[in-house]
Amino acid sequence: MGKQDKAWHQSPHETLRVRDGFSITDFDFAGTPGFTGDKKDGKHLLKARGTHLSDLQEQLFAEGRADGTRSVLLVLQGMDTAGKGGIVRHVLGMVDPQGVQHHSFGVPTQKERSHHYLWRIEKALPSAGKIGVFDRSHYEDVLVVRVHELVPPDVWGKRYDEINAWEQRRIDEGTRIIKCALMVSPQEQLERLSQRLDRPDKHWKFNPGDIDERGYWDAYMEAYQAVFDRCSPDAAPWYAIPADRKWFARMAVTELLAATLEAMNLEWPAADFDVDAQKARVSALRK
Amino acid sequence: MGKQDKAWHQSPHETLRVRDGFSITDFDFAGTPGFTGDKKDGKHLLKARGTHLSDLQEQLFAEGRADGTRSVLLVLQGMDTAGKGGIVRHVLGMVDPQGVQHHSFGVPTQKERSHHYLWRIEKALPSAGKIGVFDRSHYEDVLVVRVHELVPPDVWGKRYDEINAWEQRRIDEGTRIIKCALMVSPQEQLERLSQRLDRPDKHWKFNPGDIDERGYWDAYMEAYQAVFDRCSPDAAPWYAIPADRKWFARMAVTELLAATLEAMNLEWPAADFDVDAQKARVSALRK
Numbered sequence: 001m002g003k004q005d006k007a008w009h010q011s012p013h014e015t016l017r018v019r020d021g022f023s024i025t026d027f028d029f030a031g032t033p034g035f036t037g038d039k040k041d042g043k044h045l046l047k048a049r050g051t052h053l054s055d056l057q058e059q060l061f062a063e064g065r066a067d068g069t070r071s072v073l074l075v076l077q078g079m080d081t082a083g084k085g086g087i088v089r090h091v092l093g094m095v096d097p098q099g100v101q102h103h104s105f106g107v108p109t110q111k112e113r114s115h116h117y118l119w120r121i122e123k124a125l126p127s128a129g130k131i132g133v134f135d136r137s138h139y140e141d142v143l144v145v146r147v148h149e150l151v152p153p154d155v156w157g158k159r160y161d162e163i164n165a166w167e168q169r170r171i172d173e174g175t176r177i178i179k180c181a182l183m184v185s186p187q188e189q190l191e192r193l194s195q196r197l198d199r200p201d202k203h204w205k206f207n208p209g210d211i212d213e214r215g216y217w218d219a220y221m222e223a224y225q226a227v228f229d230r231c232s233p234d235a236a237p238w239y240a241i242p243a244d245r246k247w248f249a250r251m252a253v254t255e256l257l258a259a260t261l262e263a264m265n266l267e268w269p270a271a272d273f274d275v276d277a278q279k280a281r282v283s284a285l286r287k
Numbered sequence: 288m289g290k291q292d293k294a295w296h297q298s299p300h301e302t303l304r305v306r307d308g309f310s311i312t313d314f315d316f317a318g319t320p321g322f323t324g325d326k327k328d329g330k331h332l333l334k335a336r337g338t339h340l341s342d343l344q345e346q347l348f349a350e351g352r353a354d355g356t357r358s359v360l361l362v363l364q365g366m367d368t369a370g371k372g373g374i375v376r377h378v379l380g381m382v383d384p385q386g387v388q389h390h391s392f393g394v395p396t397q398k399e400r401s402h403h404y405l406w407r408i409e410k411a412l413p414s415a416g417k418i419g420v421f422d423r424s425h426y427e428d429v430l431v432v433r434v435h436e437l438v439p440p441d442v443w444g445k446r447y448d449e450i451n452a453w454e455q456r457r458i459d460e461g462t463r464i465i466k467c468a469l470m471v472s473p474q475e476q477l478e479r480l481s482q483r484l485d486r487p488d489k490h491w492k493f494n495p496g497d498i499d500e501r502g503y504w505d506a507y508m509e510a511y512q513a514v515f516d517r518c519s520p521d522a523a524p525w526y527a528i529p530a531d532r533k534w535f536a537r538m539a540v541t542e543l544l545a546a547t548l549e550a551m552n553l554e555w556p557a558a559d560f561d562v563d564a565q566k567a568r569v570s571a572l573r574k
Contacts, residue, residue, distance in 0.1 A: 062491040062492075085385065089385065095380075097376070098372065098375050098376065098389055098391070102385055104385070190569060198566075200558075203556065203558040206558070208560050211568050214572070268490065271487075275490065278498070281495075281498050282481045285498070285501070
């Protein structure tokens, strides 16, 4: 923890949390707020904290097996190339796959469209003891839907309150929600799109539509600002994560996850059987 | 590959595969067939092959995104403490969680029992581009079900052929099936149960019923032998994996997975757009 104390002079729970007055206009996409180290320090710390995160995750999993009801949900949002996939691979990849329930939300299928927009979200919620990860989420229903006017303003306009109420119910049921917006700058996005085009092994990640979407950048930022303004209650605030430096974003999400699990005061479940009696049975079998 | 060639003098696809004449009675639960190295060599190799496996998995994932239909299904069976969970954590934990669909099959729920026994299995099949992992599987319906006579013999007796036919359909649809039986000895199981009792952080993994089940060891081995004898067609053979040495079992499953993916001749999907035209769009945006 010594190394960590040195590197994080302020917790990302404090520095990255969206509060009243937060404005994307003033956001430093390449910043490393609260962190004094460099990329190398960040990578070392990621590994150390990953081990810690993995230990905490196992305790959460054990609690779920022992009739616990708590779970964690990590919501990832961000523009194309912001690094959502990298978070899954490099952060969630540090914990036991048994304990992770990952779900990517793409363009809704016909069946999904025939239901309320929260229907497919609810189906993908993590079960007790699990860390759920949403790569995109119900927030698309007030982001891409708003930007492209896929439904009228009076329809999406009601969704902010509805989402807050829905999330509160999940929290009441025992799910901690961590909402991370990976904030990449338009300049960095262009670099990343360009890299994808330069490498044949990255072509599958490229979609010409991604360039079209850049044309709506300002509208997207306005939609993100509305999400931040209207959906950051104390129980489930947004964290705006500078994402131009991938190592920082990964380290920050790891820290947010670890701190959330720490705050749950997880303990190994007590035996629901007589330990000595079972030890005696094992001893008898040894003879 | 030099190190690997030295360590594996014979592929686990050959040495561990269940063939005609295989008998559990002669099985060496602590063996390391085909491998000349020790635990340290094994751990090094696991890491190296894990990186390779992770690369292959990304190609499989990319293929799935590009309208591919192929997938991989790893079926894990084994007595309690055989190390199924450890395979998930230490082998599948080496690849991107986005590409893994993990499912544990416990005692069927009331809803599951109201359906055909393959119903819940079918629902959990990996989608295109994914590696599915079954921690226990449809084979429980001819293992625990047979041992405890949960259904009459004429009912479970028909299941072997039914399972073969069902698996063949999955293979025809593009799923490679790797069936791994983690074979732990009764002596080693007792050690592991004892360790779980000694450590309060492992109590949640202990179930007094596990000791009761030991009483049916021979019946289980008979049921496993029947599974091996009747459900090892060339297209989806069983691999009997010595599991008394955890490091060996993990390394062997990694190797089986990697070799399976290698044999799929995966390639990065070709761009379905005009790469030069898109590069020109990006260049124009740079100005």
